[in-house]
Amino acid sequence: DTEVTQTPKHLVMGMTNKKSLKCEQHMGHRAMYWYKQKAKKPPELMFVYSYEKLSINESVPSRFSPECPNSSLLNLHLHALQPEDSALYLCASSQDPPDSEIFGSGTRLTVV
């Protein structure tokens, strides 16, 4: 298995909703990442987990809450989002930096 799987592919949520994005990989990678990508922009790093511990939080607002239950799973919990948070949310994993990061297909999030 050489894929990073993200669910759901599309999500529409209201500003008072709580939802979660899920990411799964079975490549034995020990680093996992969340990125946010707006239209016509490159991906922006949000969080990095290394060996299931949060190692980087790029000053992301607390309405985004990451969780790494085990070495294969990564979640992003969403609460009280704003319309400007609408974007493509990408999960990636890698064996160890600077090894290549493998990206999932993303979750297209729309906040209404």
Next chain:
Amino acid sequence: EDQVTQSPEALRLQEGESSSLNCSYTVSGLRGLFWYRQDPGKGPEFLFTLYSAGEEKEKERLKATLTKKESFLHITAPKPEDSATYLCAVQSYGGSQGNLIFGKGTKLSVKP
């Protein structure tokens, strides 16, 4: 400050018309340079990693090269299915673990 600049922003080619995309970088110490292909609404697809000046990698119609200041992605006899945005990213020894610095991308369109 680490920086990545890609040119051109957009490139239109006729099928079979070979060309090159440029990625110029300024980093405190290069750990790795990465090329990705991204289709609209999808996650970036890993293409190549280059680690040191003089290194070259090839895959089908694509060839990536690296110097101390820039990388080129050469596309030989492109086909319409090569149309996508090509992203260049670097990781530096001065950066945080997993912190890829992306360029803004080159949008390639190949017309039949």
